[in-house]
Amino acid sequence: MQNNKREEISRIKELESINLSSDEIRDSVVSTKKQVEMQNELLASKVNANLKSHKIKSFDVVGAIGAGKTELIAQIVEKMHSNYRILVICGDITTRVDADRIEVHNAETVQINTGRECALNAYHIHQIIKNKDLQNYDLLFIENVGNLICPSDFILGTDKRIVVVSITEGEWVIEKHPMLFKMSDIAIINKVDLKERLGTNVDKMIEDAKKLNPNIQVLTTSAKTGTNMDKLVSLLEL
Amino acid sequence: MKEELKAIEKALEDLNAISKNELEEVLKSLFTKISNHIDKYIGDFPTFIEPVYLEKNVEIGDDVLLGPNVYIGANVKIGDYVELSNTIIFDGVTLGNNLKLENCIIAPKSHLNFENFKCTSTILSGKADSEKSLTKIPF
Numbered sequence: 105m106q107n108n109k110r111e112e113i114s115r116i117k118e119l120e121s122i123n124l125s126s127d128e129i130r131d132s133v134v135s136t137k138k139q140v141e142m143q144n145e146l147l148a149s150k151v152n153a154n155l156k157s158h159k160i161k162s163f164d165v166v167g168a169i170g171a172g173k174t175e176l177i178a179q180i181v182e183k184m185h186s187n188y189r190i191l192v193i194c195g196d197i198t199t200r201v202d203a204d205r206i207e208v209h210n211a212e213t214v215q216i217n218t219g220r221e222c223a224l225n226a227y228h229i230h231q232i233i234k235n236k237d238l239q240n241y242d243l244l245f246i247e248n249v250g251n252l253i254c255p256s257d258f259i260l261g262t263d264k265r266i267v268v269v270s271i272t273e274g275e276w277v278i279e280k281h282p283m284l285f286k287m288s289d290i291a292i293i294n295k296v297d298l299k300e301r302l303g304t305n306v307d308k309m310i311e312d313a314k315k316l317n318p319n320i321q322v323l324t325t326s327a328k329t330g331t332n333m334d335k336l337v338s339l340l341e342l
Numbered sequence: 343m344k345e346e347l348k349a350i351e352k353a354l355e356d357l358n359a360i361s362k363n364e365l366e367e368v369l370k371s372l373f374t375k376i377s378n379h380i381d382k383y384i385g386d387f388p389t390f391i392e393p394v395y396l397e398k399n400v401e402i403g404d405d406v407l408l409g410p411n412v413y414i415g416a417n418v419k420i421g422d423y424v425e426l427s428n429t430i431i432f433d434g435v436t437l438g439n440n441l442k443l444e445n446c447i448i449a450p451k452s453h454l455n456f457e458n459f460k461c462t463s464t465i466l467s468g469k470a471d472s473e474k475s476l477t478k479i480p481f
Contacts, residue, residue, distance in 0.1 A: 198387065200378070200392075214391070214392055214410070215392050216389070216390070216391050216392070217380070217390040217392075218389050219386075219388050219389045219390070220386075220387050221389060228389075228391060231391055231409075231410060231427060232391060232410060235373075235410050235411060235427075
């Protein structure tokens, strides 16, 4: 392939938009995108089969930056660590801040710094679990990169996906991000301790989630005050 | 970690005398001891799956994925689209673009000055402008 074509494909891949490809290379861009999606799904099934064969229950926690994913996982780990051996994989563009916050609650953590990628993919998870002795774990939580858009392109092979939003993001946040709610099993509306002060219409958020995905289980929580944390643990169906 | 690295570096001095079983044992031990050390490098935001240990003056290209279980010595230059996992790279190594190395050891001052190369469970050594001129010892 000529260098200029390779560069163009690379640029388009970064922008994730087929529309930007010239007609000359459109077919190969479409074909590459399909292959990448297929490969992710294949790896995700492998990851799931591998985890299941070791009786590990797994959860992919997605949501925007600041929604409260880390604190929710930390609280779950705090409640569960005496009965379950827990591995937490944290995805972030950079830093080990989230992994450090969770590790103090007695879970083993692995940090992935994605650099410029806006979501984790199944390959990241595959690379970690193939290097772990999976007999040492009962639960796997994956905290995805803070983002309500990109993770919808990449399933990770977990048993359940949990999408977290907070009422500080505004009552329109769910209807504006339909894909992740359609693909998730549990929706958490966090930071409800701020409801009075912010006046956010939480009922609308619950309705929006149910409208997008009638099968999704919706729970309002406050990781800060502990509201409904026991209910969240029971939704994990361990 | 340093003890295992020294043992591997010593073993690389005579490639023909390497005991593959011993090497695998040392590598296994090393991978349990690598700590995460990615604070300083030259380059723009590669992907790191910890643990990854970078010594001084490591230059990293675009779209690079490092880890898990990667040690990179000082004064190493890594090209674009490189992926390394379970791999030890000693000081002064240069890697070209689009190399994917898994469970490999790169001897000190080796230059892999070529592109598009994939390799698993092999010691790589030499200053090579093509894959053919590289010394490869599978283990």
